[in-house]
Amino acid sequence: xxxxxxxxxxxxxxxxxxxxxxxxxxxxxxxxxxxxxxxxxxxxxxxxxxxxxxxxxxxxxxxxxxxxxxxxxxxxxxxxxxxxxxxxxxxxxxxxxxxxxxxxxxxxxxxxxxxxxxxxxxxxxxxxxxxxxxxxxxxxxxxxxxxxxxxxxxxxxxxxxxxxxxxxxxxxxxxxxxxxxxxxxxxxxxxxxxxxxxxxxxxxxxxxxxxxxxxxxxxxxxxxxxxxxxxxxxxxxxxxxxxxxxxxxxxxxxxxxxxxxxxxxxxxxxxxxxxxxxxxxxxxxxxxxxxxxxxxxxxxxxxxxxxxxxxxxxxxxxxxxxxxxxxxxxxxxxxxxxxxxxxxxxxxxxxxxxxxxxxxxxxxxxxxxxxxxxxxxxxxxxxxxxxxxxxxx
Numbered sequence: 001x002x003x004x005x006x007x008x009x010x011x012x013x014x015x016x017x018x019x020x021x022x023x024x025x026x027x028x029x030x031x032x033x034x035x036x037x038x039x040x041x042x043x044x045x046x047x048x049x050x051x052x053x054x055x056x057x058x059x060x061x062x063x064x065x066x067x068x069x070x071x072x073x074x075x076x077x078x079x080x081x082x083x084x085x086x087x088x089x090x091x092x093x094x095x096x097x098x099x100x101x102x103x104x105x106x107x108x109x110x111x112x113x114x115x116x117x118x119x120x121x122x123x124x125x126x127x128x129x130x131x132x133x134x135x136x137x138x139x140x141x142x143x144x145x146x147x148x149x150x151x152x153x154x155x156x157x158x159x160x161x162x163x164x165x166x167x168x169x170x171x172x173x174x175x176x177x178x179x180x181x182x183x184x185x186x187x188x189x190x191x192x193x194x195x196x197x198x199x200x201x202x203x204x205x206x207x208x209x210x211x212x213x214x215x216x217x218x219x220x221x222x223x224x225x226x227x228x229x230x231x232x233x234x235x236x237x238x239x240x241x242x243x244x245x246x247x248x249x250x251x252x253x254x255x256x257x258x259x260x261x262x263x264x265x266x267x268x269x270x271x272x273x274x275x276x277x278x279x280x281x282x283x284x285x286x287x288x289x290x291x292x293x294x295x296x297x298x299x300x301x302x303x304x305x306x307x308x309x310x311x312x313x314x315x316x317x318x319x320x321x322x323x324x325x326x327x328x329x330x331x332x333x334x335x336x337x338x339x340x341x342x343x344x345x346x347x348x349x350x351x352x353x354x355x356x357x358x359x360x361x362x363x364x365x366x367x368x369x370x371x372x373x374x375x376x377x378x379x380x381x382x383x384x385x386x387x388x389x390x391x392x393x
Contacts, residue, residue, distance in 0.1 A: 005059045005330040013056025014333045016073055020049035020081070024350050028085070042350035043235075044085035048077035050242040051179040053337060054164070057246040058172040059330055068102035068173030071095070076176050084183055089142040093129040096160075096180060100125055103174040117171045120163035124177075127156030128184055143187055150191030157185030158201060158219060162208075165215035165245055178218065178245055182238040185222035186231060194275040197226035202282035209289040213253045214244040216286055224263055224279055228271050232352030233262035236345055243341060246334035253290065255338050258345035262354040 023029055024045035031038045055073030060066035076095050083089035100121040131152040132140050144150030157180070163171075164178025189197045205219035218241040225234035236259030244252035260283065267276045341348070343363045346356040 005328070007329075009056070009060070010330050010332060013052065013073060013330060016052040016077070017049050017056065017333050017337070020045050020052055020077060024049060038082055038087055039085060040081050041085040044081040044083075046239075046348070046350045047084040047179055047183055048081035050239065051077040051080045051176045053246050053334055054175040054178060054242060057248070057331055057334055058175060059328075065173060068099065068105075071099050071102055072173060072176035075099075076180075080179060080183065083142045086141055086143070088140050089132045090140050092142070092180065093125065093132055096121075096125045096129070096177070099174070099177065103171045113166060114171050117163045117166040117174055120159045121171075121174055121177055124156045124159030124163060124181060127152040128160065128180075129156075131156065142184060144191035147192050150188045153184050153188035154192055154197060154201070154222065157181040157183070157188070158204070158222060161185065161218045161222070162215055165212055165218055165241070175245055179242060182218055182221060182241065186225040186234050186238060189222050189225040189234075190228070190231075192226065194226045194228065194272060195278075198223040198275050198278040198282065202278060206282060206285050206289065209286050210293050213250050213290045213293070214241050216290070217241050217244075217253055217256050220282060220286060221259070223282060224266075227266055227275055227279060229269050230263065230266040232354045233259050233266050235259070235351040236262055236341075236348065236354060239341060239348070239351065243334055243338040247331055247338060248328075250293075252338065255341050258341060258354075258356060258359060261359060262345075262356060265355060 023040065024042045028039065028041045028045055031040060052073050055069060055071075055076065058065070058069045058072070060069040076099055079092040079095040083092040100118065103121060104118055131144070131149050132142065135141070135143075135145075135149050142153075144153050160177045160181030162181070164175050164181060166174065185201075189201075201219050201223040205216040205223065208219075209216035217237060221234045221237040221241060224230050224237060237256045238259070240253070240256030240259055243255040244250075263279070263283070267280055344360045345351075346354065346360040348354075
């Protein structure tokens with residue numbers, strides 16, 4: 001049985017994530033020091049929060065895994081925030097090399113999966129680093145001005161996303177690389193072309209959907225970003241993927257729902273028809289493959305307990321790992337962020353204009369009504385149990 005993660009580690013991870021989220025909500029900020037002035041945008045702070053969330057979702061057990069986890073939770077978010085804010089991305093490449101190097105010794109559940117994750121991280125870092133270093137005309141920022149720089153960025157981003165999406169099966173310490181991969185892919189997808197990225201990346205997403213649902217939606221976010229005006233929707237999908245990987249639950253891909261709803265609206269915007277058809281078809285195929293895999297398992301029907309007013313018993317133990325166990329309390333911050341993303345994605349203004357105000361209002365009402373129904377059922381069931389005659393009565 002796994003030992004519970006120490007509460008100080010949980011508190012540290014939650015505090016770091018909360019700091020970056022508050023900075024994003026405050027509209028970013030300016031950092032001055034060592035003769036440098038760096039402006040951090042809300043999107044950059046939000047990307048750093050996602051990186052820290054993934055870094056804190058790994059439970060370090062040895063000194064080498066602790067070093068890798070600290071680098072992913074404290075050091076990499078700073079480099080991500082700077083690069084995502086339009087500043088020099090070369091420090092990010094240097095930190096990527098460090099995190100990937102620490103991941104070599106950080107361990108994993110299976111040797112083959114560990115080697116595969118480290119190889120993907122190495123190749124992805126090399127491609128992304130080459131594109132950033134070669135882009136001297138744009139100041140080495142994490143943007144692509146054409147296919148020459150956009151193609152290696154998209155390819156490197158996809159590989160880094162796959163390396164980070166390995167989760168507990170691959171190298172847990174590499175999970176923060178998911179944010180870097182999604183960031184690079186989303187910001188550079190449109191520079192490659194609105195046809196090849198949805199076609200190739202979408203096909204890859206469908207190919208791995210049954211094995212790694214969250215990773216498939218991560219690639220799909222890159223494919224969506226290739227459409228004109230679809231970066232906000234792609235960013236929300238990417239945020240849902242980050243939460244799903246942090247929770248390490250297949251069902252957590254439901255966190256991509258707000259981004260998928262925002263994507264539907266972008267499909268109605270004027271523009272080339274073929275890429276939109278490809279993206280829509282990929283979304284349908286992903287939904288079918290993932291849903292058929294998640295709901296393939298059937299549970300035997302349970303009868304209601306005597307004296308219960310519910311039609312069937314609610315067996316929490318039968319739910320498929322619905323939430324963090326005691327040994328996984330380091331995932332509590334991810335659970336909070338997932339609830340926030342599902343209930344009020346319209347408040348994530350740093351993702352861009354998504355027009356999800358109606359979704360927020362409807363989700364809030366649905367949560368309130370569901371809570372009232374559950375409380376009412378619980379009270380009714382308890383009241384009936386108290387009134388039930390007993391042998392002593």
